[in-house]
Amino acid sequence: MQNVPFDFWMFLAGLGVFLFGMRHLEEGIKGLAGKSFQKIIKRFTNKSWKGILTGTFVTAILQSSSMVTLLVLAFLGAGMLSLKNALGVVLGANLGTTFTAWIVATLGFKMNIADFSFPLLALGILSYLFLESRPFLKNLGMFLIGFGLLFLGLDFMKDALDAVADQIDMTVVSKFGLWAFLILGLVVTALIQSSSAMIVIILSALNAGLVDVYQAFAMIIGANIGTTSTLLLGSIAGTADKKRLALANVIFNATTAIIIFIFLKPVVDKVYLIFEMSDPLMELVLLNTLLNLAMIFLFLPFLGVFQQFLKRRFKNAEPSGETLYIKNITTEFPEVALKAIKEELNLVYKYVQDFIQNCFVVSGKNQKSSGWKSLFQTAVNLNEKYDKIKRIEDELTTFYLQLQEQNLTEEESEQLTSNMIVLRSLVYSAKDIKDVAHNIKYVLESEDQIALEILNKLQAFISQKTDEGVQYFQETSTAKVNLERLIEENESFYNDIISYLYLHIKSRSKNDVSISTITNLIKQTVSSMNNLSIAFNANQKSTGALKE
Incomplete structure (x- = not known):
């Protein structure tokens, strides 16, 4: 053969x-x-x-x-x-x-x-x-x-x-x-x-x-x-x-x-x-x-x-970074990546809520800090909390840019855009309060009873708003965001508290906290809550719970 x-x-x-x-x-x-x-x-x-x-x-x-x-x-x-x-x-x-x-x-x-x-x-x-x-x-x-x-x-x-x-x-x-x-x-x-x-x-x-x-x-x-x-x-x-x-x-x-x-x-x-x-x-x-x-x-x-x-x-x-979810995955599967971003944003809201409430010392006790150590320790902790939020923002933004390079559907693109609005709004909300953190500290250390009373009102306001916002970040929540109503509530609070300030303005002494400091504190607080309201609205849009 x-x-x-x-x-x-x-x-x-x-x-x-x-x-x-x-x-x-x-x-x-x-x-x-x-x-x-x-x-x-x-x-x-x-x-x-x-x-x-x-x-x-x-x-x-x-x-x-x-x-x-x-x-x-x-x-x-x-x-x-x-x-x-x-x-x-x-x-x-x-x-x-x-x-x-x-x-x-x-x-x-x-x-x-x-x-x-x-x-x-x-x-x-x-x-x-x-x-x-x-x-x-x-x-x-x-x-x-x-x-x-x-x-x-x-x-x-x-x-x-x-x-x-x-x-x-x-x-x-x-x-x-x-x-x-x-x-x-x-x-x-x-x-x-x-x-x-x-x-x-x-x-x-x-x-x-x-x-x-x-x-x-x-x-x-x-x-x-x-x-x-x-x-x-x-x-x-x-x-x-x-x-x-x-x-x-x-x-x-x-x-x-x-x-x-x-x-x-x-x-x-x-x-x-x-x-x-x-x-x-x-x-x-x-x-x-x-x-x-x-x-x-x-x-x-x-x-x-x-x-x-x-x-x-x-x-x-273990991957380095502040994020918990996106650092463990690639952008190869956009649907999964968007879910990971959603989980990160839920955590970001908790960090922002914690930061804002800590800035206002929301313990219900507007007591002055005792000793230099307490004063400096509080400042360091607040800066660390804010820096963490900013680092997470940087990581999420980088991930967002990578995800944009994928072949996304129209629905996925809209969801991604809404998620980034949520992120920016949450960070803006934290920044609004950070910018007046020194004013809050100044009021706390003052003897100005009107300023302290206004600070108490601001504390109660942000405590109510941030606690209310938790429901909007829960996946099983059926609560609907009415952005127009939330903004109107914030503006109504602003007008009421400004009226309260000017009602008592004549009884103030020269050594009290300045009017400009108090009004700036009120304005930034309301601005912070407006940004939170925008975040609530965008977050529901990203999940499809709110139809445009």
Whole structure:
């Protein structure tokens, strides 16, 4: 028999086309239903077992565990998902990746897949090129292109291996034992950064008779360890949460793989007997699925303990900055980023409320501070509180500029604009009070009873307004902001307190606090509450609770 040379370039082209198809498939599905999958992950991950089911389902559809992991990291960083439940999604994502193998084993080796891919490519390319103005059809075209390329690449790889199957001698590898095939699967998967592609290569080799089912399963086990390299490499310069998920993924896959590898032959034989499978390809994909199921059953009972273990790790990699949510995520997922901004603004309001009330010493006791230490300590603390608000403003503004570079929908752009109005208004409100903090201190230290009485009225006013504002920043609140009414209330208070001042102006002595100081204090306080009212209004607009 004449030796046929191995067409290396055909095989490599097949691998490249397959990976390129996976990328297009992922992009197409993201375009068709990306937001739907984000909502599914956000909604159905409040329990670990739900996270597993959700991770499995979404990964099976998206055909990308990396994409799902990025989503999980975004939700984790935004505080919308606990680490324990995120671990459940990662476990499910590992199981979801086996869906590709089932498609390939069921369709890829049972028909002329090149002929099958041509109609998909034709329809997909035409839709993508000529229906650009119709986003749904364009993304559907992207999806069909991905599916077509996936099967075309598989056909190239299968044909390249089939042509030389009887000429390749695997004894060079097999003489080292099954662990050599495990290492081979691990290394190749780490190099090509795709367990799905590696499984297709292994199925092609098994179909061509290059390896038996034991050797193929050993490579599958290696591929399951090798696939962790993608997240591991991405976590090197990542956040603490990203490092924790990467470590968890390595532990999940490596531990299960080692245990199953120790009992590899009995496991393969038992599965063959129980399921009575005559097709080695179908047995291999079943073994791959059972491997990932074993991982779930092995770690699910210990996710709570595992979460505590991970939280003690990589504390040095915690992002710096005053913000709690946006520093942990990227702007790649605008919907999640906007949710994170919303959470930050809720905190900013609490900081502003605390700062304003502390400036007015809202303890109900307008007592003078005793001793130089108390005086200076109070000033330092107030400056620190205000500086923190300003640092958060800087971080949020930088994040806002980065988010603007994303392809936002009109609704997302409006929400982002409203959020920035909220931020600016809150900061302006704090600045209004900071500008008269020295006036407040001066009044507190004076013997001017009228000025002290006015200060008491201002305290009561800002205490009422800031406490009332809490409801407008609660996600479950049904309270509606009437900006015009709030401004009118503030102006009415201003007129009343100015009238009170001028009513008692004749009884004042030259040593009392100056009228200009008191009027400036009143004006800045009302201005601060007006800015808060604007923030309340913009905050409701950003959530859609208030329709323009």
